[in-house]
Amino acid sequence: MADPPAPTTGTRTQPLPDEAAVIARASGGDRMAFTQLMEHYQSACYGLAWRLLGDADQAADATQDAFIHAYRAMASYRGGIFRSWLLRITANASYDILRRQQRRPTSPLPDPEEGSPELPDLAAVNPVAEATRSEMYRHLERALARLPEDQRTAIVLCDVYGMDYNEVAAMTQSALGTVKSRIHRGRLRLRELLAEHRELFTR
Amino acid sequence: MLNPNHPDPERLSALASGDTDATADAALSDHVSTCEHCTALVEELGALRMSLADLPDLRPHRPLRLLPEVVEEPSRVDRLGGWARRIFAPVLTAGAALAMVGLIGTTVPALDNLGVGAGAEDAATEEGEVAATEEGEVAPDRAAPRADESGGAEPGALNYGGGAAAPTEAVMPLQSGRDLDGVTTGQLGDDADGERLSVETAAERSPWPMVLFTGVALMVAAALLRWILAPRSS
Numbered sequence: 551m552a553d554p555p556a557p558t559t560g561t562r563t564q565p566l567p568d569e570a571a572v573i574a575r576a577s578g579g580d581r582m583a584f585t586q587l588m589e590h591y592q593s594a595c596y597g598l599a600w601r602l603l604g605d606a607d608q609a610a611d612a613t614q615d616a617f618i619h620a621y622r623a624m625a626s627y628r629g630g631i632f633r634s635w636l637l638r639i640t641a642n643a644s645y646d647i648l649r650r651q652q653r654r655p656t657s658p659l660p661d662p663e664e665g666s667p668e669l670p671d672l673a674a675v676n677p678v679a680e681a682t683r684s685e686m687y688r689h690l691e692r693a694l695a696r697l698p699e700d701q702r703t704a705i706v707l708c709d710v711y712g713m714d715y716n717e718v719a720a721m722t723q724s725a726l727g728t729v730k731s732r733i734h735r736g737r738l739r740l741r742e743l744l745a746e747h748r749e750l751f752t753r
Numbered sequence: 754m755l756n757p758n759h760p761d762p763e764r765l766s767a768l769a770s771g772d773t774d775a776t777a778d779a780a781l782s783d784h785v786s787t788c789e790h791c792t793a794l795v796e797e798l799g800a801l802r803m804s805l806a807d808l809p810d811l812r813p814h815r816p817l818r819l820l821p822e823v824v825e826e827p828s829r830v831d832r833l834g835g836w837a838r839r840i841f842a843p844v845l846t847a848g849a850a851l852a853m854v855g856l857i858g859t860t861v862p863a864l865d866n867l868g869v870g871a872g873a874e875d876a877a878t879e880e881g882e883v884a885a886t887e888e889g890e891v892a893p894d895r896a897a898p899r900a901d902e903s904g905g906a907e908p909g910a911l912n913y914g915g916g917a918a919a920p921t922e923a924v925m926p927l928q929s930g931r932d933l934d935g936v937t938t939g940q941l942g943d944d945a946d947g948e949r950l951s952v953e954t955a956a957e958r959s960p961w962p963m964v965l966f967t968g969v970a971l972m973v974a975a976a977l978l979r980w981i982l983a984p985r986s987s
Contacts, residue, residue, distance in 0.1 A: 562809065584819075
């Protein structure tokens with residue numbers, strides 16, 4: 551986690567205004583349209599890969615792997631939310647890298663204390679509010695990085711990226727009950743890790 | 754769980770994420786609705802979920818290639834196609850030359866055999882006797898009269914040997930009838946057999962058929978390679 555990724559100015563990438571038309575052109579083999587889509591969503595994909603892998607270079611590799619898979623699968627894309635479709639591909643590409651490394655599922659990311667991400671400040675519309683948000687994100691990322699890998703993967707896929715339990719179970723090749731348990735234990739562990747900054751998370 | 758009266762915190766997390774098995778659990782809901790500690794925990798876990806769902810996208814630390822290897826694959830095929838185009842003409846020429854040499858080498862002895870078979874009826878009888886002598890090792894009682902009747906035994910048959918020829922004739926009684934129809938018919942049939950046999954024997958002792966085959970194979974391979982690797986507009 552030596553290389554700190556920069557958050558985008560917004561929170562999450564929103565769909566392109568003419569996304570359906572761009573997707574249709576990309577599905578028909580238009581490379582410019584495909585490039586436009588990948589350029590638009592690269593921060594979303596990279597963010598997911600980075601949170602799963604905890605390494606900037608590996609996250610970039612996983613994102614590019616995902617683009618290749620997406621390019622090959624583009625012709626068979628059958629609607630739905632494009633961002634979710636692309637994120638599922640990215641999660642699979644990232645998980646493939648995790649599997650290749652044969653990381654122990656319970657190991658946290660390397661150097662969670664020293665190497666935790668130092669997120670630059672967001673482009674501030676309201677400087678105070680943005681500074682608070684930026685602070686909250688920083689603590690959250692650091693706490694996520696300290697979770698055991700199986701819990702972090704489940705939390706990232708489910709809570710951060712909104713996948714349902716069944717999707718996470720299929721992706722991680724785990725039983726549904728195991729996934730639920732990892733998520734709930736992971737949340738409770740996160741809460742402990744963030745105990746000093748509880749005020750940031752009360753709403 | 755510090756207080757045995759409180760439900761398992763994982764159940765409270767399930768309630769915070771609205772899992773149906775937790776929301777449908779009346780005992781759990783009843784407890785939370787009356788327990789300040791558990792209510793606070795459920796709210797805190799819910800807030801944590803929302804914060805996680807708000808985490809921003811992250812900019813890559815380095816520019817990503819948006820069409821990385823997908824673009825390179827066709828170019829690799831193009832390179833192979835160019836390579837195929839470059840070697841196509843030399844390989845085709847070499848194949849054609851080999852085929853020509855092989856063809857000449859193969860057909861010239863065959864023409865000689867034809868000449869012998871058509872022009873030397875008398876000589877064929879003598880040669881037939883020689884063949885019969887050899888066939889005699891396998892079928893002495895049938896080979897001798899048949900050789901006299903047919904008069905079509907060839908030098909090729911000599912080389913082929915009686916071992917294979919004798920059983921063929923033995924199981925084909927029509928052979929003698931055809932031979933009796935006339936000299937021309939008999940000669941044509943025997944000539945065809947003789948040519949086939951001479952080619953077979955030539956294959957055993959001469960390289961020409963192999964040269965011909967290699968030449969043709971080279972030409973076909975060059976054409977196939979070029980066709981397979983030719984760039985196509987999709």
